[in-house]
Amino acid sequence: MNLPLNIDLLQILLHMLNFVILAGGLYLLLYSPICKFIDGRQKAFEEAEERNRLTEEENLRLKNEYLLKISSAEAEIAEKKKAAEKEWADTSAAYIREAREKADAIIRAAETEAEDRKEHILESVQTELGELVIGAAHKLVSDTVTPERDCALYDEFIRLADEKLAEEKASHRKTDHKA
Amino acid sequence: MKNKTKNPRLVIFIVWLVLIALLTTAVILLLPPGEKHETIKEVMRDGVLHEDNKMSFFSLQVNPGVISAYTVTAILLLTAVIIRIFIIPRFKTVPGKIQAVLEWMVEFFRGMARQNSHHRSGFVGAYIFCAGIYIFFSTLFELFGFQWTTTAGHAMTLPAPLSDINAAIAMGVMSYSIILGAGLICGGIRGGLGVLKDFSLPISMSFRLFGALLSGLLVTELVYYYVTLSFVLPVVVGVMFTLLHAAIQTYVLATLVSIFYGEAVEPKAPREKKTKKKNKATE
Numbered sequence: 514m515n516l517p518l519n520i521d522l523l524q525i526l527l528h529m530l531n532f533v534i535l536a537g538g539l540y541l542l543l544y545s546p547i548c549k550f551i552d553g554r555q556k557a558f559e560e561a562e563e564r565n566r567l568t569e570e571e572n573l574r575l576k577n578e579y580l581l582k583i584s585s586a587e588a589e590i591a592e593k594k595k596a597a598e599k600e601w602a603d604t605s606a607a608y609i610r611e612a613r614e615k616a617d618a619i620i621r622a623a624e625t626e627a628e629d630r631k632e633h634i635l636e637s638v639q640t641e642l643g644e645l646v647i648g649a650a651h652k653l654v655s656d657t658v659t660p661e662r663d664c665a666l667y668d669e670f671i672r673l674a675d676e677k678l679a680e681e682k683a684s685h686r687k688t689d690h691k692a
Numbered sequence: 693m694k695n696k697t698k699n700p701r702l703v704i705f706i707v708w709l710v711l712i713a714l715l716t717t718a719v720i721l722l723l724p725p726g727e728k729h730e731t732i733k734e735v736m737r738d739g740v741l742h743e744d745n746k747m748s749f750f751s752l753q754v755n756p757g758v759i760s761a762y763t764v765t766a767i768l769l770l771t772a773v774i775i776r777i778f779i780i781p782r783f784k785t786v787p788g789k790i791q792a793v794l795e796w797m798v799e800f801f802r803g804m805a806r807q808n809s810h811h812r813s814g815f816v817g818a819y820i821f822c823a824g825i826y827i828f829f830s831t832l833f834e835l836f837g838f839q840w841t842t843t844a845g846h847a848m849t850l851p852a853p854l855s856d857i858n859a860a861i862a863m864g865v866m867s868y869s870i871i872l873g874a875g876l877i878c879g880g881i882r883g884g885l886g887v888l889k890d891f892s893l894p895i896s897m898s899f900r901l902f903g904a905l906l907s908g909l910l911v912t913e914l915v916y917y918y919v920t921l922s923f924v925l926p927v928v929v930g931v932m933f934t935l936l937h938a939a940i941q942t943y944v945l946a947t948l949v950s951i952f953y954g955e956a957v958e959p960k961a962p963r964e965k966k967t968k969k970k971n972k973a974t975e
Binding site for chain 1: 749775783795821825853863865
Protein backbone atom coordinates (compact mmCIF):
# COMPACT_ATOMS: atom_id res chain seq x y z
CA MET A 514 0.00 0.00 0.00
CA ASN A 515 1.53 3.30 -1.10
CA LEU A 516 0.63 6.03 1.31
CA PRO A 517 2.10 9.53 1.31
CA LEU A 518 5.06 10.44 3.55
CA ASN A 519 6.25 6.83 3.32
CA ILE A 520 3.60 5.72 5.78
CA ASP A 521 3.61 1.95 5.97
CA LEU A 522 1.00 0.00 7.88
CA LEU A 523 3.32 -2.94 8.44
CA GLN A 524 5.92 -0.70 9.98
CA ILE A 525 3.28 0.98 12.12
CA LEU A 526 2.28 -2.44 13.40
CA LEU A 527 5.93 -3.29 14.00
CA HIS A 528 6.29 -0.11 16.06
CA MET A 529 3.12 -0.97 17.96
CA LEU A 530 4.40 -4.46 18.65
CA ASN A 531 7.67 -2.99 19.83
CA PHE A 532 5.90 -0.60 22.16
CA VAL A 533 3.58 -3.28 23.52
CA ILE A 534 6.59 -5.48 24.32
CA LEU A 535 8.37 -2.56 25.93
CA ALA A 536 5.30 -1.41 27.87
CA GLY A 537 4.62 -4.89 29.20
CA GLY A 538 8.23 -5.36 30.21
CA LEU A 539 8.54 -1.96 31.82
CA TYR A 540 5.24 -2.41 33.66
CA LEU A 541 6.20 -5.80 35.04
CA LEU A 542 9.85 -5.04 35.73
CA LEU A 543 9.76 -1.44 36.93
CA TYR A 544 6.39 0.26 37.30
CA SER A 545 4.53 -2.39 39.24
CA PRO A 546 7.29 -3.28 41.76
CA ILE A 547 8.21 0.36 42.36
CA CYS A 548 4.54 1.32 42.78
CA LYS A 549 4.09 -1.61 45.14
CA PHE A 550 7.10 -0.51 47.16
CA ILE A 551 5.95 3.12 47.28
CA ASP A 552 2.40 2.12 48.22
CA GLY A 553 3.70 -0.26 50.87
CA ARG A 554 5.90 2.43 52.32
CA GLN A 555 3.08 4.95 52.22
CA LYS A 556 0.78 2.44 53.89
CA ALA A 557 3.44 1.80 56.53
CA PHE A 558 3.77 5.55 57.09
CA GLU A 559 0.00 5.93 57.30
CA GLU A 560 -0.17 3.06 59.77
CA ALA A 561 2.65 4.59 61.79
CA GLU A 562 0.85 7.93 61.65
CA GLU A 563 -2.37 6.25 62.75
CA ARG A 564 -0.51 4.50 65.56
CA ASN A 565 1.05 7.81 66.56
CA ARG A 566 -2.36 9.45 66.47
CA LEU A 567 -3.84 6.69 68.63
CA THR A 568 -0.88 6.87 70.99
CA GLU A 569 -1.27 10.62 71.17
CA GLU A 570 -4.97 10.25 71.92
CA GLU A 571 -4.19 7.59 74.51
CA ASN A 572 -1.54 9.83 76.04
CA LEU A 573 -3.97 12.73 76.09
CA ARG A 574 -6.60 10.51 77.68
CA LEU A 575 -4.10 9.26 80.25
CA LYS A 576 -2.99 12.81 80.92
CA ASN A 577 -6.57 13.94 81.44
CA GLU A 578 -7.22 10.91 83.59
CA TYR A 579 -4.07 11.65 85.54
CA LEU A 580 -5.06 15.28 85.98
CA LEU A 581 -8.54 14.20 87.04
CA LYS A 582 -7.08 11.71 89.50
CA ILE A 583 -4.69 14.33 90.80
CA SER A 584 -7.50 16.84 91.26
CA SER A 585 -9.71 14.20 92.92
CA ALA A 586 -6.76 13.08 95.03
CA GLU A 587 -6.10 16.66 96.01
CA ALA A 588 -9.77 17.09 96.92
CA GLU A 589 -9.67 13.83 98.83
CA ILE A 590 -6.47 14.88 100.55
CA ALA A 591 -8.01 18.24 101.43
CA GLU A 592 -11.12 16.47 102.73
CA LYS A 593 -9.05 13.99 104.71
CA LYS A 594 -6.88 16.80 105.99
CA LYS A 595 -9.98 18.66 107.06
CA ALA A 596 -11.36 15.53 108.70
CA ALA A 597 -8.02 14.87 110.36
CA GLU A 598 -7.86 18.43 111.61
CA LYS A 599 -11.38 18.13 112.92
CA GLU A 600 -10.55 14.78 114.51
CA TRP A 601 -7.38 16.24 115.92
CA ALA A 602 -9.28 19.22 117.27
CA ASP A 603 -11.92 16.90 118.78
CA THR A 604 -9.29 14.64 120.25
CA SER A 605 -7.31 17.52 121.63
CA ALA A 606 -10.50 19.06 123.04
CA ALA A 607 -11.38 15.71 124.61
CA TYR A 608 -7.88 15.40 125.99
CA ILE A 609 -8.07 18.91 127.36
CA ARG A 610 -11.50 18.26 128.84
CA GLU A 611 -10.36 14.97 130.33
CA ALA A 612 -7.22 16.63 131.59
CA ARG A 613 -9.27 19.37 133.13
CA GLU A 614 -11.62 16.85 134.70
CA LYS A 615 -8.66 14.90 135.97
CA ALA A 616 -7.06 18.08 137.21
CA ASP A 617 -10.31 19.08 138.94
CA ALA A 618 -10.59 15.64 140.47
CA ILE A 619 -6.99 15.78 141.55
CA ILE A 620 -7.50 19.26 142.97
CA ARG A 621 -10.66 18.16 144.70
CA ALA A 622 -8.96 15.09 146.07
CA ALA A 623 -6.00 17.18 147.08
CA GLU A 624 -8.26 19.69 148.76
CA THR A 625 -10.15 16.92 150.56
CA GLU A 626 -6.91 15.31 151.56
CA ALA A 627 -5.53 18.65 152.64
CA GLU A 628 -8.67 19.30 154.64
CA ASP A 629 -8.44 15.89 156.20
CA ARG A 630 -4.80 16.37 156.88
CA LYS A 631 -5.52 19.80 158.30
CA GLU A 632 -8.18 18.41 160.56
CA HIS A 633 -5.96 15.56 161.48
CA ILE A 634 -3.10 17.91 162.11
CA LEU A 635 -5.33 20.20 164.06
CA GLU A 636 -6.57 17.30 166.07
CA SER A 637 -3.12 16.03 166.66
CA VAL A 638 -1.96 19.55 167.39
CA GLN A 639 -4.81 20.02 169.90
CA THR A 640 -3.94 16.71 171.54
CA GLU A 641 -0.32 17.61 171.49
CA LEU A 642 -1.19 21.08 172.81
CA GLY A 643 -3.32 19.56 175.55
CA GLU A 644 -0.57 17.17 176.39
CA LEU A 645 1.88 20.00 176.25
CA VAL A 646 -0.39 22.17 178.44
CA ILE A 647 -0.95 19.34 180.76
CA GLY A 648 2.72 18.62 180.68
CA ALA A 649 3.53 22.23 181.18
CA ALA A 650 0.89 22.55 183.82
CA HIS A 651 2.04 19.36 185.45
CA LYS A 652 5.55 20.56 185.28
CA LEU A 653 4.45 23.91 186.64
CA VAL A 654 2.30 22.40 189.20
CA SER A 655 4.77 19.71 190.12
CA ASP A 656 7.30 22.33 191.03
CA THR A 657 4.96 24.13 193.48
CA VAL A 658 2.63 21.37 194.68
CA THR A 659 3.71 19.33 197.59
CA PRO A 660 1.60 17.11 199.92
CA GLU A 661 1.69 19.66 202.72
CA ARG A 662 0.81 22.39 200.28
CA ASP A 663 -1.96 20.24 198.87
CA CYS A 664 -3.32 19.68 202.33
CA ALA A 665 -3.06 23.39 203.10
CA LEU A 666 -4.81 24.18 199.86
CA TYR A 667 -7.54 21.69 200.50
CA ASP A 668 -7.97 23.11 203.96
CA GLU A 669 -8.03 26.61 202.62
CA PHE A 670 -10.52 25.57 199.97
CA ILE A 671 -12.77 23.94 202.54
CA ARG A 672 -12.54 26.95 204.78
CA LEU A 673 -13.36 29.29 201.98
CA ALA A 674 -16.12 27.07 200.89
CA ASP A 675 -17.56 27.03 204.43
CA GLU A 676 -17.33 30.78 204.62
CA LYS A 677 -18.99 31.13 201.23
CA LEU A 678 -21.65 28.72 202.29
CA ALA A 679 -22.18 30.57 205.59
CA GLU A 680 -22.45 33.87 203.74
CA GLU A 681 -24.97 32.42 201.27
CA LYS A 682 -26.94 30.95 204.19
CA ALA A 683 -26.86 34.31 205.93
CA SER A 684 -27.99 36.12 202.82
CA HIS A 685 -30.77 33.55 202.34
CA ARG A 686 -31.98 34.13 205.93
CA LYS A 687 -32.04 37.81 205.44
CA THR A 688 -34.10 37.45 202.29
CA ASP A 689 -36.44 35.04 204.17
CA HIS A 690 -36.86 37.46 206.96
CA LYS A 691 -37.65 40.20 204.58
CA ALA A 692 -40.18 38.10 202.79
CA MET B 693 60.49 26.84 46.88
CA LYS B 694 59.47 23.46 45.55
CA ASN B 695 56.11 24.81 44.44
CA LYS B 696 57.80 27.57 42.50
CA THR B 697 59.95 25.05 40.62
CA LYS B 698 56.95 22.77 39.87
CA ASN B 699 54.57 25.40 38.56
CA PRO B 700 56.53 26.36 35.42
CA ARG B 701 56.75 22.70 34.43
CA LEU B 702 53.01 22.30 34.78
CA VAL B 703 52.39 25.42 32.70
CA ILE B 704 54.74 24.15 29.99
CA PHE B 705 52.96 20.78 29.98
CA ILE B 706 49.52 22.40 29.65
CA VAL B 707 50.73 24.66 26.83
CA TRP B 708 52.18 21.64 25.07
CA LEU B 709 48.85 19.78 25.28
CA VAL B 710 46.88 22.81 24.08
CA LEU B 711 49.24 23.20 21.13
CA ILE B 712 48.79 19.57 20.15
CA ALA B 713 45.01 19.91 20.41
CA LEU B 714 44.94 23.09 18.35
CA LEU B 715 47.21 21.74 15.62
CA THR B 716 45.24 18.48 15.41
CA THR B 717 42.00 20.42 15.12
CA ALA B 718 43.46 22.66 12.42
CA VAL B 719 44.70 19.67 10.45
CA ILE B 720 41.31 17.98 10.65
CA LEU B 721 39.51 21.17 9.68
CA LEU B 722 41.70 21.63 6.63
CA LEU B 723 41.27 18.07 5.45
CA PRO B 724 39.24 17.76 2.26
CA PRO B 725 35.63 16.67 2.96
CA GLY B 726 34.99 12.94 2.69
CA GLU B 727 33.26 11.53 -0.30
CA LYS B 728 29.51 11.97 0.04
CA HIS B 729 27.19 9.54 -1.55
CA GLU B 730 24.25 11.92 -0.93
CA THR B 731 23.71 15.65 -1.21
CA ILE B 732 22.37 17.62 1.74
CA LYS B 733 19.01 17.76 0.00
CA GLU B 734 18.94 13.99 -0.30
CA VAL B 735 20.00 13.59 3.32
CA MET B 736 17.25 15.89 4.55
CA ARG B 737 14.64 14.26 2.32
CA ASP B 738 15.70 10.84 3.49
CA GLY B 739 15.66 12.05 7.07
CA VAL B 740 11.99 12.94 6.62
CA LEU B 741 10.73 10.19 4.36
CA HIS B 742 13.23 7.31 4.76
CA GLU B 743 12.59 6.33 1.16
CA ASP B 744 16.10 5.38 0.15
CA ASN B 745 17.99 4.07 3.16
CA LYS B 746 16.15 0.94 4.12
CA MET B 747 17.35 -1.63 6.56
CA SER B 748 16.76 -5.30 6.86
CA PHE B 749 14.70 -6.51 9.82
CA PHE B 750 14.02 -10.23 9.75
CA SER B 751 14.17 -10.11 5.93
CA LEU B 752 11.78 -7.14 5.88
CA GLN B 753 12.76 -3.84 4.28
CA VAL B 754 12.08 -1.31 7.04
CA ASN B 755 12.95 2.25 7.90
CA PRO B 756 15.91 2.79 10.24
CA GLY B 757 13.40 3.91 12.87
CA VAL B 758 12.17 0.33 13.32
CA ILE B 759 15.69 -0.91 14.03
CA SER B 760 16.20 2.01 16.40
CA ALA B 761 12.92 1.26 18.16
CA TYR B 762 13.75 -2.39 18.75
CA THR B 763 17.29 -1.51 19.80
CA VAL B 764 15.95 1.02 22.31
CA THR B 765 13.43 -1.53 23.58
CA ALA B 766 16.15 -4.13 24.00
CA ILE B 767 18.37 -1.70 25.89
CA LEU B 768 15.53 -0.48 28.07
CA LEU B 769 14.31 -3.98 28.88
CA LEU B 770 17.83 -5.13 29.68
CA THR B 771 18.28 -2.13 31.96
CA ALA B 772 14.89 -2.82 33.55
CA VAL B 773 15.85 -6.44 34.20
CA ILE B 774 19.13 -5.34 35.81
CA ILE B 775 17.27 -2.78 37.93
CA ARG B 776 14.63 -5.35 38.88
CA ILE B 777 17.20 -7.92 39.92
CA PHE B 778 19.89 -5.81 41.53
CA ILE B 779 18.35 -2.52 42.63
CA ILE B 780 14.66 -2.90 43.45
CA PRO B 781 15.16 -5.71 46.03
CA ARG B 782 17.57 -3.39 47.86
CA PHE B 783 15.11 -0.53 48.12
CA LYS B 784 15.13 1.14 51.51
CA THR B 785 12.59 3.26 53.35
CA VAL B 786 14.92 6.21 53.10
CA PRO B 787 15.88 6.10 49.41
CA GLY B 788 19.37 6.36 48.02
CA LYS B 789 20.22 8.26 44.83
CA ILE B 790 19.26 5.60 42.27
CA GLN B 791 16.15 4.63 44.21
CA ALA B 792 15.16 8.29 44.45
CA VAL B 793 15.48 8.74 40.68
CA LEU B 794 13.44 5.58 39.97
CA GLU B 795 10.78 6.55 42.49
CA TRP B 796 10.67 10.08 41.09
CA MET B 797 10.14 8.73 37.56
CA VAL B 798 7.26 6.51 38.65
CA GLU B 799 5.74 9.12 40.93
CA PHE B 800 6.01 11.82 38.24
CA PHE B 801 3.88 9.90 35.74
CA ARG B 802 1.57 8.42 38.35
CA GLY B 803 1.04 11.84 39.89
CA MET B 804 0.34 13.33 36.46
CA ALA B 805 -2.24 10.59 35.82
CA ARG B 806 -3.89 11.17 39.19
CA GLN B 807 -3.93 14.92 38.68
CA ASN B 808 -5.49 14.82 35.22
CA SER B 809 -7.62 11.70 35.56
CA HIS B 810 -9.28 11.82 38.95
CA HIS B 811 -11.56 8.82 38.58
CA ARG B 812 -9.43 6.06 37.10
CA SER B 813 -5.74 6.73 36.96
CA GLY B 814 -4.17 3.30 37.47
CA PHE B 815 -3.94 2.17 33.87
CA VAL B 816 -3.18 5.53 32.33
CA GLY B 817 -0.42 6.04 34.91
CA ALA B 818 1.28 2.85 33.77
CA TYR B 819 0.72 3.73 30.11
CA ILE B 820 2.17 7.22 30.27
CA PHE B 821 5.07 5.91 32.33
CA CYS B 822 5.97 3.43 29.60
CA ALA B 823 5.27 5.90 26.80
CA GLY B 824 7.23 8.64 28.56
CA ILE B 825 10.22 6.39 29.18
CA TYR B 826 10.09 5.22 25.56
CA ILE B 827 9.84 8.71 24.08
CA PHE B 828 12.54 10.18 26.33
CA PHE B 829 15.12 7.46 25.93
CA SER B 830 14.40 6.80 22.26
CA THR B 831 14.96 10.49 21.57
CA LEU B 832 18.22 10.44 23.49
CA PHE B 833 19.15 7.36 21.50
CA GLU B 834 20.21 9.44 18.50
CA LEU B 835 22.93 11.03 20.64
CA PHE B 836 24.85 7.78 20.86
CA GLY B 837 25.20 7.47 17.08
CA PHE B 838 24.84 3.70 16.77
CA GLN B 839 25.80 2.60 13.31
CA TRP B 840 23.79 0.19 11.17
CA THR B 841 24.21 -0.96 7.60
CA THR B 842 21.56 -0.13 5.06
CA THR B 843 20.40 -2.57 2.44
CA ALA B 844 22.41 -0.50 -0.06
CA GLY B 845 25.50 -1.27 1.97
CA HIS B 846 26.09 2.18 3.44
CA ALA B 847 26.79 2.64 7.15
CA MET B 848 24.19 4.85 8.70
CA THR B 849 23.67 6.36 12.13
CA LEU B 850 20.48 5.08 13.65
CA PRO B 851 18.01 7.94 14.11
CA ALA B 852 15.54 8.46 16.93
CA PRO B 853 12.69 5.97 16.38
CA LEU B 854 10.04 8.67 16.61
CA SER B 855 11.62 10.65 13.80
CA ASP B 856 10.03 7.94 11.66
CA ILE B 857 6.47 8.96 10.95
CA ASN B 858 5.33 5.35 11.29
CA ALA B 859 6.54 5.26 14.90
CA ALA B 860 4.86 8.59 15.65
CA ILE B 861 1.61 7.36 14.08
CA ALA B 862 1.86 4.14 16.08
CA MET B 863 2.22 6.11 19.30
CA GLY B 864 -0.62 8.46 18.40
CA VAL B 865 -2.98 5.64 17.36
CA MET B 866 -2.17 3.58 20.46
CA SER B 867 -2.73 6.54 22.74
CA TYR B 868 -6.01 7.35 21.05
CA SER B 869 -7.08 3.70 21.16
CA ILE B 870 -6.45 3.60 24.88
CA ILE B 871 -8.46 6.77 25.40
CA LEU B 872 -11.26 5.47 23.19
CA GLY B 873 -11.24 2.10 24.95
CA ALA B 874 -11.37 3.77 28.36
CA GLY B 875 -14.27 5.96 27.17
CA LEU B 876 -16.18 2.90 25.94
CA ILE B 877 -15.50 0.86 29.08
CA CYS B 878 -16.31 3.62 31.55
CA GLY B 879 -18.96 5.62 29.70
CA GLY B 880 -20.47 3.04 27.38
CA ILE B 881 -21.42 4.05 23.86
CA ARG B 882 -21.98 7.62 24.99
CA GLY B 883 -18.46 7.82 26.39
CA GLY B 884 -17.06 6.26 23.21
CA LEU B 885 -18.89 8.79 21.06
CA GLY B 886 -17.53 11.57 23.24
CA VAL B 887 -14.00 10.38 22.50
CA LEU B 888 -14.76 9.87 18.81
CA LYS B 889 -15.61 13.58 18.58
CA ASP B 890 -11.89 14.23 19.04
CA PHE B 891 -11.03 12.26 15.92
CA SER B 892 -8.23 14.69 15.18
CA LEU B 893 -6.46 13.64 18.37
CA PRO B 894 -4.42 10.74 16.95
CA ILE B 895 -3.39 12.87 13.98
CA SER B 896 -2.36 15.80 16.16
CA MET B 897 -0.54 13.53 18.58
CA SER B 898 1.27 11.67 15.84
CA PHE B 899 2.31 14.69 13.85
CA ARG B 900 3.27 16.69 16.91
CA LEU B 901 5.62 13.92 17.95
CA PHE B 902 6.87 13.40 14.44
CA GLY B 903 7.40 17.11 13.82
CA ALA B 904 9.20 17.70 17.09
CA LEU B 905 11.47 14.72 16.73
CA LEU B 906 12.02 15.32 13.05
CA SER B 907 13.09 18.90 13.66
CA GLY B 908 15.73 17.63 16.06
CA LEU B 909 16.84 15.05 13.53
CA LEU B 910 17.06 17.56 10.70
CA VAL B 911 19.09 19.99 12.77
CA THR B 912 21.45 17.21 13.78
CA GLU B 913 21.73 15.90 10.21
CA LEU B 914 22.45 19.40 8.99
CA VAL B 915 25.13 19.94 11.58
CA TYR B 916 26.80 16.60 11.04
CA TYR B 917 26.72 16.93 7.26
CA TYR B 918 29.35 19.62 7.37
CA VAL B 919 32.57 18.34 8.96
CA THR B 920 33.70 21.77 10.06
CA LEU B 921 30.55 22.27 12.13
CA SER B 922 30.65 18.86 13.73
CA PHE B 923 33.54 19.59 16.12
CA VAL B 924 32.00 22.24 18.32
CA LEU B 925 28.35 22.59 17.54
CA PRO B 926 27.15 18.98 18.01
CA VAL B 927 28.05 19.20 21.66
CA VAL B 928 25.67 22.07 22.14
CA VAL B 929 23.15 21.51 19.37
CA GLY B 930 22.97 17.75 19.56
CA VAL B 931 22.93 17.25 23.30
CA MET B 932 21.01 20.33 24.34
CA PHE B 933 18.34 20.18 21.64
CA THR B 934 17.91 16.46 21.98
CA LEU B 935 17.63 16.58 25.77
CA LEU B 936 15.28 19.51 25.60
CA HIS B 937 12.87 18.18 23.05
CA ALA B 938 13.04 14.69 24.55
CA ALA B 939 11.86 16.09 27.87
CA ILE B 940 9.29 18.38 26.27
CA GLN B 941 7.77 15.72 24.02
CA THR B 942 7.61 13.24 26.88
CA TYR B 943 5.84 15.77 29.03
CA VAL B 944 3.48 16.87 26.25
CA LEU B 945 2.38 13.38 25.23
CA ALA B 946 2.00 12.20 28.84
CA THR B 947 -0.03 15.29 29.74
CA LEU B 948 -2.27 15.06 26.66
CA VAL B 949 -2.96 11.36 27.11
CA SER B 950 -3.73 11.74 30.82
CA ILE B 951 -6.02 14.74 30.22
CA PHE B 952 -8.00 13.09 27.40
CA TYR B 953 -8.12 9.84 29.35
CA GLY B 954 -9.42 11.74 32.39
CA GLU B 955 -12.14 13.33 30.28
CA ALA B 956 -13.07 9.97 28.76
CA VAL B 957 -13.42 8.14 32.09
CA GLU B 958 -15.16 11.02 33.85
CA PRO B 959 -18.66 9.97 34.96
CA LYS B 960 -21.22 11.64 32.73
CA ALA B 961 -24.07 13.61 34.26
CA PRO B 962 -27.55 12.31 33.38
CA ARG B 963 -29.20 14.10 30.46
CA GLU B 964 -31.48 16.97 31.36
CA LYS B 965 -34.23 16.06 28.86
CA LYS B 966 -34.75 12.65 30.35
CA THR B 967 -34.85 13.99 33.85
CA LYS B 968 -37.33 16.70 32.78
CA LYS B 969 -39.54 14.06 31.20
CA LYS B 970 -39.33 11.96 34.31
CA ASN B 971 -40.21 14.96 36.44
CA LYS B 972 -43.20 15.73 34.26
CA ALA B 973 -44.32 12.13 34.48
CA THR B 974 -44.08 12.16 38.21
CA GLU B 975 -45.99 15.47 38.37
